[in-house]
């Protein structure tokens with residue numbers, strides 16, 4: 381079943397009467413809610429102001445994890461829930477989530493026993509959904525797993541297992557899953573206001589960001605799933621509403637695999653500001669991060685600060701013998717955590733990572749906080765609440781074992797199209813019909829032309845940024861290469877979408893401007 385923006389928009393306009401549930405925001409939280417709602421049989425609409433996963437949901441550390449750090453903080457219930465969700469997600473989207481080994485290198489005498497015991501507790505909490513038992517590693521074993529780890533003072537390590545995934549690909553597959561179950565989902569559709577009858581919210585005003593057209597649509601339950609933009613929707617409802625979000629920026633740096641060539645990731649439990657630092661192999665590169673910097677206002681394109689880049693490079697050089705520097709950075713990207721305020725606390729590292737679900741006096745339902753890993757449970761709680769608020773018939777949640785679009789077990793990880801799961805069969809068909817679509821787009825990246833055609837035809841990509849940032853991950857893996865690919869991607873899309881040279885030129889210029897923030901000058 382293809383995704384098609386025009387068809388979805390037409391459905392919205394043709395629909396007489398109300399949707400049961402309208403969701404504002406197409407990140408992990410909103411998309412999960414759309415899947416849950418549609419799979420229960422509720423008529424469902426999701427509106428996203430930009431592209432699906434444009435916000436925080438394409439900028440994560442790419443881990444499906446219980447959160448070893450929250451265990452350190454004693455938040456056992458959060459870890460327990462996340463570990464359960466980790467186990468379910470790996471079953472429901474095996475083409476996108478894989479088992480990843482992590483090694484905690486030990487330099488102090490107490491670290492081995494301390495982290496060894498901690499990881500055993502982590503294993504125990506995961507129970508039957510565990511991904512493998514943690515264990516101590518000798519010095520030699522640690523070096524075998526992490527050939528480029530700093531060896532001065534190294535005593536050994538502890539190995540444990542968590543999940544790793546492709547965040548925006550999962551988001552796109554959730555769009556398809558919700559659509560398959562009957563939901564309408566529209567990207568580039570911004571909610572500009574809320575409609576009310578007798579002070580109760582019962583619809584939204586929408587601006588089509590592509591045609592400029594504005595329209596209204598009604599729904600029995602309206603859900604605010606807008607991440608760091610939560611407060612702007614709360615203020616549409618009540619201009620005096622108290623702000624609840626404290627955005628916290630996290631930056632990642634991507635470097636070549638030769639800096640950490642093993643299959644295991646590195647996990648440093650305690651950096652200078654008390655954060656966890658990861659070096660995780662991902663799509664043939666290594667992702668380093670992250671930071672935790674409070675910021676004043678939300679943005680769709682947050683920019684990494686110099687101090688954050690320096691912080692990551694300094695710590696990477698402390699643990700990696702190759703000492704990566706600015707010139708080695710292939711991409712730098714920033715994301716904003718939608719943390720929920722707990723009073724006047726300024727330190728975002730200590731704010732709640734749990735999710736918050738609230739119902740305003742008008743009946744507006746707001747879901748925020750949490751993590752990618754727990755999106756399914758957040759969605760379940762939200763739809764339960766929405767059904768109560770809107771008086772919908774009670775339907776059971778069905779997502780615990782619901783297969784996500786593309787579901788394919790035992791994917792061949794050497795297949796460059798593996799992350800498409802079942803869809804790779806269709807992509808290979810495209811290549812059979814037009815063999816030139818099998819050509820790669822850049823010598824430094826694995827992406828082929830067929831993926832661009834597929835994204836435009838089947839995955840609702842509207843711009844070259846959608847393709848280069850979220851259908852493929854070119855901007856995160858090698859931002860310079862992504863700019864070099866841009867003209868060819870624009871031509872392929874233009875052919876597919878019936879666009880002209882002016883469109884191609886405008887796309888390439890806009891994209892090249894945007895990508896500058898991902899490229900570090902040495």
Ligand SMILES: Cc1cc2nc3c(=O)[nH]c(=O)nc-3n(C[C@H](O)[C@H](O)[C@H](O)COP(=O)(O)OP(=O)(O)OC[C@H]3O[C@@H](n4cnc5c(N)ncnc54)[C@H](O)[C@@H]3O)c2cc1C
Pocket residue numbers: 404405406407408409410427428429430431432433434435436437438439440441442443444445569570571572605606607608609613628629630631670680714715716717718748749750751752753754
């Ligand atoms: C640096 C960093 C690393 C992380 N790493 C991990 C990790 O490894 N594992 C993990 O499980 N979690 C991780 N997280 C957390 C996880 O990424 C977030 O919890 C999750 O992506 C939040 O999703 P969301 O849908 O709530 O927000 P978003 O993804 O931001 O989605 C909200 C959407 O609402 C849209 N929107 C806003 N206003 C409107 C409007 N008026 N009309 C229509 N649409 C609107 C926005 O455009 C946006 O797309 C990380 C977060 C950060 C910042």
